[in-house]
Amino acid sequence: MKSNLLDVFMTILKRDLSLGLSRSSEIANPLIFFFIVVMIFPFALGPESNLLQRIMPGVIWIAVLLSATLSLDMMFRSDFEDGSLELMLLSRYPMTLLIMAKITAHWLLTGAPLILASIFLGVLLNLPVESLLYLFITMMLGTPVLSMVGSAVMALTVGLRGGGVLLALLILPLYIPVLIFSIAAIDNAILGLPITGEIYILGALLVLAITLAPFATSTSLRIRFG
Amino acid sequence: MLRHINQFASPKNFYALSCKLVHYFGGACLLLFVAGVFGGLLFSPPDYQQGESVRIIYVHVPSAWMSLFVYIVMAGAGTIGLIWRIKIMDVIARSSAPLGASFTFLALATGSLWGKPMWGAWWVWDARLTSELILLFLYLGYIALQSAIEDPRMAARAGAILALIGIINIPIIHFSVEWWSTLHQGPTVSKLDAPSIHIDMLIPLLLMALAYMCYFISAVLMRARCDLLALERNSAWVGELIGERSR
Numbered sequence: 354m355k356s357n358l359l360d361v362f363m364t365i366l367k368r369d370l371s372l373g374l375s376r377s378s379e380i381a382n383p384l385i386f387f388f389i390v391v392m393i394f395p396f397a398l399g400p401e402s403n404l405l406q407r408i409m410p411g412v413i414w415i416a417v418l419l420s421a422t423l424s425l426d427m428m429f430r431s432d433f434e435d436g437s438l439e440l441m442l443l444s445r446y447p448m449t450l451l452i453m454a455k456i457t458a459h460w461l462l463t464g465a466p467l468i469l470a471s472i473f474l475g476v477l478l479n480l481p482v483e484s485l486l487y488l489f490i491t492m493m494l495g496t497p498v499l500s501m502v503g504s505a506v507m508a509l510t511v512g513l514r515g516g517g518v519l520l521a522l523l524i525l526p527l528y529i530p531v532l533i534f535s536i537a538a539i540d541n542a543i544l545g546l547p548i549t550g551e552i553y554i555l556g557a558l559l560v561l562a563i564t565l566a567p568f569a570t571s572t573s574l575r576i577r578f579g
Numbered sequence: 580m581l582r583h584i585n586q587f588a589s590p591k592n593f594y595a596l597s598c599k600l601v602h603y604f605g606g607a608c609l610l611l612f613v614a615g616v617f618g619g620l621l622f623s624p625p626d627y628q629q630g631e632s633v634r635i636i637y638v639h640v641p642s643a644w645m646s647l648f649v650y651i652v653m654a655g656a657g658t659i660g661l662i663w664r665i666k667i668m669d670v671i672a673r674s675s676a677p678l679g680a681s682f683t684f685l686a687l688a689t690g691s692l693w694g695k696p697m698w699g700a701w702w703v704w705d706a707r708l709t710s711e712l713i714l715l716f717l718y719l720g721y722i723a724l725q726s727a728i729e730d731p732r733m734a735a736r737a738g739a740i741l742a743l744i745g746i747i748n749i750p751i752i753h754f755s756v757e758w759w760s761t762l763h764q765g766p767t768v769s770k771l772d773a774p775s776i777h778i779d780m781l782i783p784l785l786l787m788a789l790a791y792m793c794y795f796i797s798a799v800l801m802r803a804r805c806d807l808l809a810l811e812r813n814s815a816w817v818g819e820l821i822g823e824r825s826r
Binding site for chain 2: 502505506509510513514515516519522523525526527529530533534537558561565569572573576577579
């Protein structure tokens with residue numbers, strides 16, 4: 354039976370989505386972690402609302418980075434343990450396509466809820482409308498990059514002892530550019546400055562990640578399986 | 580062609596050749612280092628603005644250069660090892676990482692020692708400092724990944740992928756950090772415009788840079804030789820080598 358590549362992509366996507374939804378705590382835990390991290394900052398800095406409004410976009414982005422790092426674990430772990438990842442590597446379909454489907458499913462399950470949660474928190478914390486809008490736009494462009502870069506590094510550490518801390522150590526320096534440009538866009542928007550440059554660069558990072566990350570991930574997985 | 584390279588790059592031949600190379604580059608490093616230190620500390624003039632403390636550049640600048648160079652060597656050797664399965668390239672890539680991390684640390688530490696009298700602060704969030712610090716974390720991440728994977732071959736190949744991801748990211752990180760620091764930082768640091776360097780300072784600086792380079796080559800070869808012996812401990816040529824020594 355010969356099926357076309359889009360069917361293969363959709364099959365893996367549906368499979369990963371239904372598997373992820375059936376393990377709802379794995380999706381809920383990073384979100385709860387996200388809320389807790391954001392909630393801790395007022396305790397450390399005091400309830401003064403001017404200061405909090407000034408730093409909240411940055412705080413929310415930091416919490417997104419940390420929570421995205423935690424959620425990467427669910428991308429390959431269970432497939433690695435039950436052997437389905439190995440079968441995917443052996444299948445006759447291009448591994449990059451299968452990985453693209455897995456990354457998409459992972460982003461839909463973890464990245465998209467994080468965006469909604471950030472907007473929700475932003476409304477609660479009285480952020481001005483411009484920063485909410487640009488928080489949304491930068492996250493739409495930025496969180497897929499986090500999932501892509503994350504998948505490549507996650508593939509290197511999947512199944513290792515102490516992989517969690519190691520993953521954070523490897524991945525957070527690589528997340529810095531996304532953070533810088535997103536915050537720069539939001540800050541400029543609040544000041545009324547043009548932000549097209551930052552948005553274009555975030556878009557460029559996204560395109561670069563889409564182009565390279567599936568190849569890096571599939572090579573890493575092949576290496577991990579020896 | 581490839582067979583010739585393979586023969587040349589066989590662990591046994593590499594081990595024999597690198598013994599000589601370690602001595603040559605080690606000797607050259609010593610000579611250049613002595614010349615560079617004397618030239619830098621005694622014969623070069625003090626800077627008209629920074630006084631005597633400018634002399635730290637003879638340690639600081641070469642280590643900053645080396646910190647980037649070693650990363651490129653690490654990624655390059657790792658990639659060659661990954662593509663053509665040349666074992667000694669894997670070994671060289673892995674041996675470079677601690678050296679590169681040390682150069683990066685040295686650059687940061689000497690820069691901070693220089694910054695205290697010049698800028699009045701050990702650390703400022705300047706673009707170069709920040710990206711050098713991120714480079715240090717990339718090195719440390721590489722070393723951590725190496726120690727987490729037990730199988731040395733798999734560790735080397737995984738490390739090569741990580742170093743390649745890092746190589747793509749280093750320009751992006753550097754560029755973004757540069758932009759970030761110009762956006763966020765007020766004029767707290769009056770950066771000295773780099774004047775075209777005087778020839779009396781340039782010569783010791785280049786001597787020191789060459790000394791660092793020779794040091795790196797001989798040190799990485801020494802580390803690689805140890806690593807290679809441990810990797811190949813069950814092979815025939817190591818057995819012969821140990822047999823010769825003990826006889």
